[in-house]
Amino acid sequence: QQPVQSPQAVILREGEDAVINCSSSKALYSVHWYRQKHGEAPVFLMILLKGGEQKGHDKISASFNEKKQQSSLYLTASQLSYSGTYFCGTVTRLGRDDKIIFGKGTRLHILP
């Protein structure tokens, strides 16, 4: 089952904060976040594992609520370089053949 991302798109001014949500109807083992700029491959941002955790680097962080099967990506004091499409991906079980199922993406556009 494909995770659901919200919002579908967001426009911000530089310096504003953004939150992107990802929810699943199934129990999750892990949540993966990627950013894709136009014409480029997705770039790995972070992975959050079962057990409920928060992670972050620079001004981008994420949380994983295992009970609610939800994850949120937080972008603080957004920069122009944050523009792109953000994908969350979910894994429902740990195994040799585990695979990530991606959401449809959230388009983020940062204005100067």
Place this chain on the structure above:
Amino acid sequence: SQTIHQWPATLVQPVGSPLSLECTVEGTSNPNLYWYRQAAGRGLQLLFYSVGIGQISSEVPQNLSASRPQDRQFILSSKKLLLSDSGFYLCAWSVLAEQYFGPGTRLTVT
């Protein structure tokens, strides 16, 4: 460090022609390998994945096929391309849950 290569970077092919896209990974052993397709402005559709040499799982029935002849080589093929095969083809690898994408091949079928 690990590196993933894909070629060619761009490709224009006529309808009905064959296709072969190659992906190789360096710096890791026994990775899981994946082929994704992304239509213009759309999400990431998983096409095939492989957990080992000769082991291929298909996610979407279509006119594409995949093979893994060596541990770090993954090939996507088609005998006859359709217009709907146009898109951005991404190879990815994973070890211990983290997954990384290659630079992609942009395929236009005319």
